[in-house]
Amino acid sequence: xxxxxxxxxxxxxxxxxxxxxxxxxxxxxxxxxxxxxxxxxxxxxxxxxxxxxxxxxxxxxxxxxxxxxxxxxxxxxxxxxxxxxxxxxxxxxxxxxxxxxxxxxxxxxxxxxxxxxxxxxxxxxxxxxxxxxxxxxxxxxxxxxxxxxxxxxxxxxxxxxxxxxxxxxxxxxxxxxxxxxxxxxxxxxxxxxxxxxxxxxxxxxxxxxxxxxxxxxxxxxxxxxxxxxxxxxxxxxxxxxxxxxxxxxxxxxxxxxxxxxxxxxxxxxxxxxxxxxxxxxxxxxxxxxxxxxxxxxxxxxxxxxxxxxxxxxxxxxxxxxxxxxxxxxxxxxxxxxxxxxxxxxxxxxxxxxxxxxxxxxxxxxxxxxxxxxxxxxxxxxxxxxxxxxxxxxxxxxxxxxxxxxxxxxxxxxxxxxxxxxxxxxxxxxxxxxxxxxxxxxxxxxxxxxxxxxx
Amino acid sequence: xxxxxxxxxxxxxxxxxxxxxxxxxxxxxxxxxxxxxxxxxxxxxxxxxxxxxxxxxxxxxxxxxxxxxxxxxxxxxxxxxxxxxxxxxxxxxxxxxxxxxxxxxxxxxxxxxxxxxxxxxxxxxxxxxxxxxxxxxxxxxxxxxxxxxxxxx
Numbered sequence: 001x002x003x004x005x006x007x008x009x010x011x012x013x014x015x016x017x018x019x020x021x022x023x024x025x026x027x028x029x030x031x032x033x034x035x036x037x038x039x040x041x042x043x044x045x046x047x048x049x050x051x052x053x054x055x056x057x058x059x060x061x062x063x064x065x066x067x068x069x070x071x072x073x074x075x076x077x078x079x080x081x082x083x084x085x086x087x088x089x090x091x092x093x094x095x096x097x098x099x100x101x102x103x104x105x106x107x108x109x110x111x112x113x114x115x116x117x118x119x120x121x122x123x124x125x126x127x128x129x130x131x132x133x134x135x136x137x138x139x140x141x142x143x144x145x146x147x148x149x150x151x152x153x154x155x156x157x158x159x160x161x162x163x164x165x166x167x168x169x170x171x172x173x174x175x176x177x178x179x180x181x182x183x184x185x186x187x188x189x190x191x192x193x194x195x196x197x198x199x200x201x202x203x204x205x206x207x208x209x210x211x212x213x214x215x216x217x218x219x220x221x222x223x224x225x226x227x228x229x230x231x232x233x234x235x236x237x238x239x240x241x242x243x244x245x246x247x248x249x250x251x252x253x254x255x256x257x258x259x260x261x262x263x264x265x266x267x268x269x270x271x272x273x274x275x276x277x278x279x280x281x282x283x284x285x286x287x288x289x290x291x292x293x294x295x296x297x298x299x300x301x302x303x304x305x306x307x308x309x310x311x312x313x314x315x316x317x318x319x320x321x322x323x324x325x326x327x328x329x330x331x332x333x334x335x336x337x338x339x340x341x342x343x344x345x346x347x348x349x350x351x352x353x354x355x356x357x358x359x360x361x362x363x364x365x366x367x368x369x370x371x372x373x374x375x376x377x378x379x380x381x382x383x384x385x386x387x388x389x390x391x392x393x394x395x396x397x398x399x400x401x402x403x404x405x406x407x408x409x410x411x412x413x414x415x416x417x418x419x420x421x422x423x424x425x426x427x428x429x430x431x432x433x434x435x436x437x438x439x440x441x442x443x444x445x446x447x448x449x450x451x452x453x454x
Numbered sequence: 455x456x457x458x459x460x461x462x463x464x465x466x467x468x469x470x471x472x473x474x475x476x477x478x479x480x481x482x483x484x485x486x487x488x489x490x491x492x493x494x495x496x497x498x499x500x501x502x503x504x505x506x507x508x509x510x511x512x513x514x515x516x517x518x519x520x521x522x523x524x525x526x527x528x529x530x531x532x533x534x535x536x537x538x539x540x541x542x543x544x545x546x547x548x549x550x551x552x553x554x555x556x557x558x559x560x561x562x563x564x565x566x567x568x569x570x571x572x573x574x575x576x577x578x579x580x581x582x583x584x585x586x587x588x589x590x591x592x593x594x595x596x597x598x599x600x601x602x603x604x605x606x607x
Contacts, residue, residue, distance in 0.1 A: 153497040286484050289501060290508045291574070366494035371600065372529040374493045375463035382465060 004041040007061045007199035008048060012036055014058035019394035021050040021059060026278045027149070031407070032397035042364045045145035046197040047278050047303045048312035061196035061313055064215035066222065069104055072188030072214065074180055076172045077105040078165065079192040081112040081250075081258030082308035083219050084328050085321035091230060093255075093328055097247040099229040103222075107176060108247055111191070112254030113338055114168035119253065119266035120344040121161050121353060126269040126297055132157050134273070134288065134296040137263060139163050141201035142303035143281055144359060148206075151285045152361030160355045162207055164257065165191050165198060167353045169212035188214040192222055194311025195304065207355035218313040252332040259322045260307035263300045270297035277305040367409065381409050389420040462528060465489075469523040471514045471536075478523075479511035486525050493527070499600060502578040506534050506596050509571040514538045516557050518591065534579075534596045542588040550576065 017035035022028075029043035030050060037058070039050075050059040069075045077100040087096060100108040118139070126135060136158045138144065147155055162170075169189035177184045191198060191213050199216040256262030264272035273296050275284050281301050287293060304310035309325060310318035347353060367381070368374035384405035391401065396417040398404040407413035416422045440446050467489065469482040483504045490500045507525065514521035518540025526533040543549050550572050576582050579596040586592040 150491075153501050286480070286487075289487070290480075290483055290504050361497070363491075363494065365488075365491045367492050369494060371493055371495065372463060375465065375527065375529055376461075378465055378489065378493060378527075379463050 004044075005200060005203045006039065006041060006044050006046055007063065007196035008039065008044060008046050008051060009060055009062055010037055010039060011058045011060050014056045016056050016058070018055065019397070020053050020055060022394055022397070022399040024049045024053045025399065026146070026282060028399050028403050030399070031412075032394075042362075043149070045142050045149070045303075046195075046200045047142040047146070048196050049278060051196065051312040061199065061218060063193065063196070063199050063218035063221060063313070064190070065217065066104065066225065068215045068217075069188060069190070073186040074107070074176055074182045075105045075188045075190065076169075076176060077108045077190055077192060078111050078168045078172065078213070079108065080165070080194055080219070080308060081110075081115065081255050081262070082194045082311060082314065082321070082325070083192050083258075084255070085258055085309045085325035086219060086223055086314060086316045087227075087230075087324065087328070089324055089327035091328070092331060094246060094248040095230055096226060099226045102229040103225045105190075107172070109168055109172035109189075110248070110250040110254070111164050111168045112250035112257060114171060114254075115164035115257040115263070116250065116254040116266065116337060117167055117171075117339065117344060117347060117353065118161055118164050119263070119268075121348050122159050122267050122298070123269050124345075124348045125159060125161070126267070134293065134299045135159050137298070137300045138207060138355065139257075139263060139300075140197070140302050141206065142195070142197040142278065143301045144206055145197070145200075145362075146278065146281065146303070147285070148359060148362040149364060150282065151289060152363070154285060154289060155359045155361060158359055160207075162353045162355055163201070164254075165201075165213060166205070166208060166211060169214075170353070173212060190215040190217055192217055192219055194219050194308045194314045196312065197303065205357075206359050207357055209357060219311070220313045220315060223315050248332075249338040250332075251335060251337055252329040253337075255325065255329045255332060258307065258325050259309045260300070260302055262307065264298055267298055271295060272298045272300065274300040274302075274307075276302040276307050276310065278303045377409050381405050384408055384415070387415075387421075388418055391420065393419070395419045464526065464528040466527075467525040469511065469525075471511055471518075471521050471523055471538075473515070473519050475515045476512070479508050479515055482511050482523055482525075483508040489527070490532075495600060499532075499598060503532055503534070503598055505578045506575050506598070509575045510534060510536045510594055510596065513571050513594070514540075517541060521591075530601070531580075531597055531599045534594075534598075536594045537591070538593075539591045542590055542592055543584065543586040544588050546584055546586065 015036045017032050019032055021037055022030045022032060026047065026049060027043045027045055029040045030037050051061060084093060084096060097108045125131065134157065138159045138161055144158065173184055173187045173189050176187050189212060193199065193216045202211045202213045202216050205211045253266045256265060260276045261274045264274050275281055281303065306318040306322055309321040314321060316324065366374065367377040385402050388401040388405060396404050398407050398413060404413055404418060408415060416425060467486060469478060471478045486507055487500055487504045490503060511523050514536050518538035521536050521538030524535045548554055575596060580599050581597040583595045584592065
């Protein structure tokens with residue numbers, strides 16, 4: 001596997017080389033060179049901002065498709081809570097879940113159910129352990145990757161718990177293996193995802209060595225199949241008895257993880273704060289790094305506006321989706337939680353679903369390993385920045401003048417990439433040519449003088 | 455190219471701070487933080503410097519009419535200085551006490567001026583000095599060494 005895998009990639013044929021994406025990327029990770037955008041792999045956090053803003057739809061998320069189901073003997077769908085926000089409120093959750101069985105899955109396990117477990121564990125950790133607060137959610141992988149690069153000092157305060165996706169895959173596969181006698185490795189767990197970051201998280205997990213998830217299918221790729229199969233009987237006779245079965249086991253607490261504030265309300269401990277949209281997340285983390293916000297216990301951070309309902313692979317507008325999900329949750333009523341308190345307590349005490357790997361800092365912004373050399377580069381960088389026009393136009397292919405100066409220092413760009421600088425050079429050159437043109441070789445007669453004499 | 459043996463590289467960043475310019479404190483702290491990350495300094499150093507800059511700039515915004523924040527970086531240390539025109543500090547010892555605040559009501563209402571600024575800065579810096587003239591202004595100098603001399607904070 002290459003050093004970096006990213007779900008967010010470029011469709012080269014569609015890219016027209018405009019500069020919309022370079023401006024929106026919170027990591028300044030995109031450059032436009034030779035008329036095409038390129039993503040700097042080491043900087044990308046898979047937040048999906050570029051997918052959202054590209055007018056030519058040239059930024060895509062690589063996800064798995066339903067074809068991958070053929071690689072396993074028994075397949076489980078793990079729909080994210082936000083997936084249900086894609087449907088109208090007159091649909092019913094159980095029916096949506098059943099549609100997964102109709103399109104080829106053998107079982108469906110709600111990630112919302114795993115979210116309830118995660119909430120319980122985090123609540124216990126907050127209550128029992130002497131942890132440095134605020135504690136940050138570990139659910140959004142784009143935020144964690146952002147922290148690795150820009151806020152390494154705060155990584156210690158991330159909750160030591162796996163994501164609901166990971167927990168869901170583990171429980172569902174173990175239970176299915178018991179029930180069916182099929183080997184664990186022959187069971188495929190497929191997350192139905194609102195975002196690209198979860199694909200990257202499955203392939204290169206941060207909090208565990210190996211992900212139990214076998215595939216991540218974009219909500220946009222499966223939506224049509226599900227819609228077509230709503231409200232129909234099961235195609236396969238074998239599964240007929242399941243037709244009457246209640247598949248929807250999560251409560252409204254877990255379902256609400258689909259939108260911002262759902263997670264912190266479910267964790268229900270002390271003072272919580274919920275922030276969405278990657279630039280908002282960055283400014284909040286900057287405040288926290290300076291030691292402000294001392295009296296907050298838990299912070300929910302989501303890279304997408306309004307939370308997972310705002311994921312770039314979703315169909316529905318994020319705010320509309322939020323309303324749909326709220327209405328669907330209304331159907332849940334006040335049913336009891338699937339897992340009894342006793343079961344949850346055992347999971348917590350035995351340390352099930354705690355993260356096993358520390359999230360490592362990723363110091364890619366450094367100009368040089370040696371401070372003195374880095375300082376020399378920085379001096380040069382400041383000087384270059386001063387000499388650039390400060391228009392931040394992006395025509396050079398870098399997001400702003402400072403970023404171009406950095407690219408020059410790093411050896412991936414030239415000063416003449418700046419159109420204003422180039423224009424100055426052309427002007428100087430033109431003046432020099434003009435000067436040269438006036439010089440007459442000594443052997444030649446100067447016609448202009450002759451004419452004057454006449 | 456410059457010879458790194460004979461030449462000491464250094465950079466200076468300046469941030470003018472106006473009266474009640476509460477945004478500049480945050481902005482200068484994050485800009486310096488970005489610079490220090492690019493220089494590859496340790497997380498602990500970056501955190502301490504960011505706190506000092508934020509508190510120092512905030513003090514100028516809250517108490518003085520205007521001032522200048524200067525950040526100077528060389529290969530061994532970072533010096534932070536604020537020079538302001540303002541009321542000055544009548545009793546430095548009192549000002550260094552945790553929880554003591556003379557911040558105006560409006561600043562406290564915005565959540566600033568909890569009386570932690572100076573003690574907090576002292577804890578984060580290796581050297582801290584204050585030169586103040588009542589009714590005229592204050593100069594604050596703080597220094598953080600990259601190779602720390604047994605730092606308590």
